[in-house]
Amino acid sequence: xxxxxxxxxxxxxxxxxxxxxxxxxxxxxxxxxxxxxxxxxxxxxxxxxxxxxxxxxxxxxxxxxxxxxxxxxxxxxxxxxxxxxxxxxxxxxxxxxxxxxxxxxxxxxxxxxxxxxxxxxxxxxxxxxxxxxxxxxxxxxxxxxxxxxxxxxxxxxxxxxxxxxxxxxxxxxxxxxxxxxxxxxxxxxxxxxxxxxxxxxxxxxxxxxxxxxxxxxxxxxxxxxxxxxxxxxxxxxxxxxxxxxxxxxxxxxxxxxxxxxxxxxxxxxxxxxxxxxxxxxxxxxxxxxxxxxxxxxxxxxxxxxxxxxxxxxxxxxxxxxxxxxxxxxxxxxxxxxxxxxxxxxxxxxxxxxxxxxxxxxxxxxxxxxxxxxxxxxxxxxxxxxxxxxxxxxxxxxxxxxxxxxxxxxxxxxxxxxxxxxxxxxxxxxxxxxxxxxxxxxxxxxxxxxxxxxxxxxxxxxxxxxxxxxxxxxxxxxxxxxxxxxxxxxxxxxxxx
Amino acid sequence: xxxxxxxxxxxxxxxxxxxxxxxxxxxxxxxxxxxxxxxxxxxxxxxxxxxxxxxxxxxxxxxxxxxxxxxxxxxxxxxxxxxxxxxxxxxxxxxxxxxxxxxxxxxxxxxxxxxxxxxxxxxxxxxxxxxxxxxxxxxxxxxxxxxxxxxxxxxxxxxxxxxxxxxxxxxxxxxxxxxxxxxxxxxxxxxxxxxxxxxxxxxxxxxxxxxxxxxxxxxxxxxxxxxxxxxxxxxxxxxxxxxxxxxxxxxxxxxxxxxxxxxxxxxxxxxxxxxxxxxxxxxxxxxxxxxxxxxxxxxxxxxxxxxxxxxxxxxxxxxxxxxxxxxxxxxxxxxxxxxxxxxxxxxxxxxxxxxxxxxxxxxxxxxxxxxxxxxxxxxxxxxxxxxxxxxxxxxxxxxxxxxxxxxxxxxxxxxxxxxxxxxxxxxxxxxxxxxxxxxxxxxxxxxxxxxxxxxxxxxxxxxxxxxxxxx
Numbered sequence: 001x002x003x004x005x006x007x008x009x010x011x012x013x014x015x016x017x018x019x020x021x022x023x024x025x026x027x028x029x030x031x032x033x034x035x036x037x038x039x040x041x042x043x044x045x046x047x048x049x050x051x052x053x054x055x056x057x058x059x060x061x062x063x064x065x066x067x068x069x070x071x072x073x074x075x076x077x078x079x080x081x082x083x084x085x086x087x088x089x090x091x092x093x094x095x096x097x098x099x100x101x102x103x104x105x106x107x108x109x110x111x112x113x114x115x116x117x118x119x120x121x122x123x124x125x126x127x128x129x130x131x132x133x134x135x136x137x138x139x140x141x142x143x144x145x146x147x148x149x150x151x152x153x154x155x156x157x158x159x160x161x162x163x164x165x166x167x168x169x170x171x172x173x174x175x176x177x178x179x180x181x182x183x184x185x186x187x188x189x190x191x192x193x194x195x196x197x198x199x200x201x202x203x204x205x206x207x208x209x210x211x212x213x214x215x216x217x218x219x220x221x222x223x224x225x226x227x228x229x230x231x232x233x234x235x236x237x238x239x240x241x242x243x244x245x246x247x248x249x250x251x252x253x254x255x256x257x258x259x260x261x262x263x264x265x266x267x268x269x270x271x272x273x274x275x276x277x278x279x280x281x282x283x284x285x286x287x288x289x290x291x292x293x294x295x296x297x298x299x300x301x302x303x304x305x306x307x308x309x310x311x312x313x314x315x316x317x318x319x320x321x322x323x324x325x326x327x328x329x330x331x332x333x334x335x336x337x338x339x340x341x342x343x344x345x346x347x348x349x350x351x352x353x354x355x356x357x358x359x360x361x362x363x364x365x366x367x368x369x370x371x372x373x374x375x376x377x378x379x380x381x382x383x384x385x386x387x388x389x390x391x392x393x394x395x396x397x398x399x400x401x402x403x404x405x406x407x408x409x410x411x412x413x414x415x416x417x418x419x420x421x422x423x424x425x426x427x428x429x430x431x432x433x434x435x436x437x438x439x440x441x442x443x444x445x446x447x448x449x450x451x452x453x454x455x456x457x458x459x460x461x462x463x464x465x466x467x468x469x470x471x472x473x474x475x476x477x478x479x480x481x482x483x484x485x486x487x488x489x490x491x492x493x494x495x496x
Numbered sequence: 497x498x499x500x501x502x503x504x505x506x507x508x509x510x511x512x513x514x515x516x517x518x519x520x521x522x523x524x525x526x527x528x529x530x531x532x533x534x535x536x537x538x539x540x541x542x543x544x545x546x547x548x549x550x551x552x553x554x555x556x557x558x559x560x561x562x563x564x565x566x567x568x569x570x571x572x573x574x575x576x577x578x579x580x581x582x583x584x585x586x587x588x589x590x591x592x593x594x595x596x597x598x599x600x601x602x603x604x605x606x607x608x609x610x611x612x613x614x615x616x617x618x619x620x621x622x623x624x625x626x627x628x629x630x631x632x633x634x635x636x637x638x639x640x641x642x643x644x645x646x647x648x649x650x651x652x653x654x655x656x657x658x659x660x661x662x663x664x665x666x667x668x669x670x671x672x673x674x675x676x677x678x679x680x681x682x683x684x685x686x687x688x689x690x691x692x693x694x695x696x697x698x699x700x701x702x703x704x705x706x707x708x709x710x711x712x713x714x715x716x717x718x719x720x721x722x723x724x725x726x727x728x729x730x731x732x733x734x735x736x737x738x739x740x741x742x743x744x745x746x747x748x749x750x751x752x753x754x755x756x757x758x759x760x761x762x763x764x765x766x767x768x769x770x771x772x773x774x775x776x777x778x779x780x781x782x783x784x785x786x787x788x789x790x791x792x793x794x795x796x797x798x799x800x801x802x803x804x805x806x807x808x809x810x811x812x813x814x815x816x817x818x819x820x821x822x823x824x825x826x827x828x829x830x831x832x833x834x835x836x837x838x839x840x841x842x843x844x845x846x847x848x849x850x851x852x853x854x855x856x857x858x859x860x861x862x863x864x865x866x867x868x869x870x871x872x873x874x875x876x877x878x879x880x881x882x883x884x885x886x887x888x889x890x891x892x893x894x895x896x897x898x899x900x901x902x903x904x905x906x907x908x909x910x911x912x913x914x915x916x917x918x919x920x921x922x923x924x925x926x927x928x929x930x931x932x933x934x935x936x937x938x939x940x941x942x943x944x945x946x947x948x949x950x951x952x953x954x955x956x957x958x959x960x961x962x963x964x965x966x967x
Binding site for chain 1: 520523526527530531534535538542666667670671676677678680681683684
């Protein structure tokens with residue numbers, strides 16, 4: 001079930017109510033039951049997959065926990081087996097067709113045809129998220145940074161905790177398992193926490209239903225027939241796609257954070273106002289933090305990180321971002337998108353001395369608002385350009401999209417009303433701009449104070465808090481894109 | 497053990513509640529109230545308004561005085577296009593109201609009956625049974641459900657009825673409970689009436705009847721009444737009828753079934769409904785049968801709006817017949833004899849004033865003006881424009897209220913005069929040499945003739961006539 005569905009609006013209050021009523025020792029079991037029910041809302045069969053991953057990683061954790069340092073080799077073997085099985089499942093379910101097509105293309109060069117008829121693989125929702133979370137735990141146990149969990153219910157809940165099960169944040173075992181363990185003996189109910197959780201959910205629904213799904217109407221229309229539009233429209237759609245994908249993905253994390261908080265569990269902040277970044281590397285420290293830090297800790301650093309030669313560091317960066325691209329989707333355009341991010345960072349690193357020289361020569365005040373704003377704008381537009389590869393159907397389409405964007409740019413069409421014929425008429429566009437303005441205010445607040453929407457609201461006098469909540473609620477209900485006339489768009493990241 | 501844990505948890509909850517800060521509880525309650533109010537007002541603004549149809553009918557019903565209606569007519573559009581309560585009142589003194597909605601399924605008819613009996617103690621309920629042999633209550637004709645449910649206030653009966661229609665508790669179900677979820681996309685097309693309607697006077701001066709004088713382009717065919725066939729009446733519809741019978745019995749209300757004349761209604765359907773009526777001891781009047789038996793005169797080229805609905809001419813004939821039937825078969829008081837004027841008197845007055853008036857036939861301004869002066873509910877706005885040779889025309893305006901002159905303006909330069917007339921705002925203006933007579937922001941002034949007489953009626957709260965005369 002999706003967060004912005006009627007089913008979830010019924011499901012969550014029931015889960016919360018029962019959670020606070022049942023005795024402490026049953027709370028974990030209740031949440032596990034609820035989480036599996038939640039997952040079965042998509043495809044009941046695939047619950048077996050998550051159960052398999054859970055059992056395997058749990059057993060590997062227990063086995064590794066029983067081996068001491070003298071049997072490092074054995075631990076290593078267990079880890080490799082665990083990684084192989086779990087990544088095998090992930091690759092089979094997510095990358096089978098991608099590999100089949102890629103290998104098929106190579107084989108066809110030699111006149112050999114591959115035929116995978118008979119397979120009908122449906123991508124299990126959230127497989128990339130829970131697999132990475134479970135593998136993160138296994139690697140942590142291997143490294144000895146966390147103790148192996150011996151209670152299966154607790155561990156199963158860690159892997160399947162419903163608020164973050166299908167679209168993150170990808171939690172770390174040290175952070176989430178500890179909180180799950182505390183459920184059975186610590187007081188969970190905290191009125192303030194619950195209201196803060198509700199506020200976060202409200203904000204998440206606003207981002208998703210008022211901004212993301214509205215922007216999607218224009219983005220879908222332009223990207224689906226990009227060959228009919230001029231450069232300005234393509235650029236505009238690119239910018240709105242950046243807004244859409246941010247609000248879509250961040251809203252899921254924010255709702256997850258809010259729902260978990262209502263249950264007394266704190267999830268990590270997954271998006272830290274990324275559009276306020278002044279460099280691509282900073283952007284990736286703020287965008288999908290749980291995934292970026294996963295790749296950093298479990299891939300980039302094991303590859304050698306940045307404590308190695310410059311060339312090796314570039315290689316590590318490229319590998320990490322290319323894999324990150326592949327994680328997002330089983331298609332070459334995602335791979336290229338990931339590689340472009342790596343390229344941006346590597347180029348930025350290599351050109352750093354030159355940049356410093358230029359800054360010194362022209363006596364640039366690097367901390368001045370104007371300069372930082374310019375840097376932020378450049379970062380944003382680099383991201384927008386790269387996103388074309390993310391959104392286009394194929395790499396070829398992406399290149400052609402960019403080519404049209406550059407060669408057919410008609411600046412006047414931005415001001416002559418043409419933009420109102422791209423799927424969002426004047427009123428709709430007005431609401432979108434208001435939504436984006438509110439988003440910027442909330443993100444600017446985060447950038448300044450490192451505090452989320454709930455803190456921003458709670459800082460206000462009570463009457464203002466009421467007005468904010470009422471205004472957002474009305475905006476969601478009235479201006480939200482849902483119901484007949486619109487298909488409630490899927491959360492984009494579900495199948496990544 | 498587990499039982500004890502539940503109890504201890506519950507007790508702890510109660511203790512916590514007691515400890516809780518009362519101001520926080522008050523703030524939370526206030527918050528819920530505030531949010532409820534905001535959403536309720538927003539919902540009223542964005543919801544679709546079926547003006548002239550179910551919204552006007554339903555809101556008009558709730559605007560009626562309590563326990564004031566003697567006959568309530570329930571059913572689909574066939575009911576409120578057939579029975580004209582004003583004809584019933586003028587001819588027989590029967591105080592009736594048409595409380596129906598278009599394509600109304602039987603379970604919604606039952607809901608309307610329940611709602612009606614909460615506010616009124618009628619002596620007779622007349623149920624138009626077109627939908628008995630029509631769609632099942634589970635057919636989910638969205639338009640019919642929206643018309644039927646949108647304006648009925650929330651109640652347990654309504655919730656149960658929606659459940660019957662939708663069959664499950666899902667998003668669709670709640671979109672009927674809270675129409676804002678269905679109509680929120682209307683925010684782009686809202687007009688002034690959407691913002692003002694919910695605090696407007698909801699009095700329905702036609703008493704639920706849908707006035708129309710349009711005539712079907714082709715003569716309506718009622719000749720196939722005798723065709724053979726088999727009537728299909730669903731079990732669920734019969735169950736609805738049974739519950740309505742029980743409800744009427746409980747409230748000591750007589751239930752009368754009737755069928756309006758329409759195309760494609762046959763004797764076998766009449767007989768099927770009559771069998772049901774006889775089993776339950778109900779009276780049933782079928783106007784198709786009466787027409788076929790020549791007991792009712794109808795002009796199929798002039799009395800129908802379309803094949804399914806009568807127009808004002810046809811409705812008058814059927815209503816006259818129904819009125820006579822009601823008078824003979826039920827003990828209904830003659831409300832024309834009420835000691836004080838009632839809302840049917842007001843409605844009849846309203847209707848009279850909205851139609852043709854003698855003063856409209858006047859050929860001279862003076863003649864018209866003198867006929868108007870006697871009515872104290874009229875405000876007369878007179879404009880005289882005298883063209884003078886080689887000069888701009890000289891314009892003078894008078895406003896007469898209660899037979900006396902309330903305003904006299906001789907325009908020599910640009911300017912504005914305004915005054916309150918009834919519930920409306922009148923503005924007389926000359927700006928840039930252009931004259932205007934604005935009533936509630938709408939300009940009624942007709943230039944080009946010597947005299948322009950605008951007649952504002954305080955009863956109908958609008959302009960009753962806008963006449964021009966050359967002399």
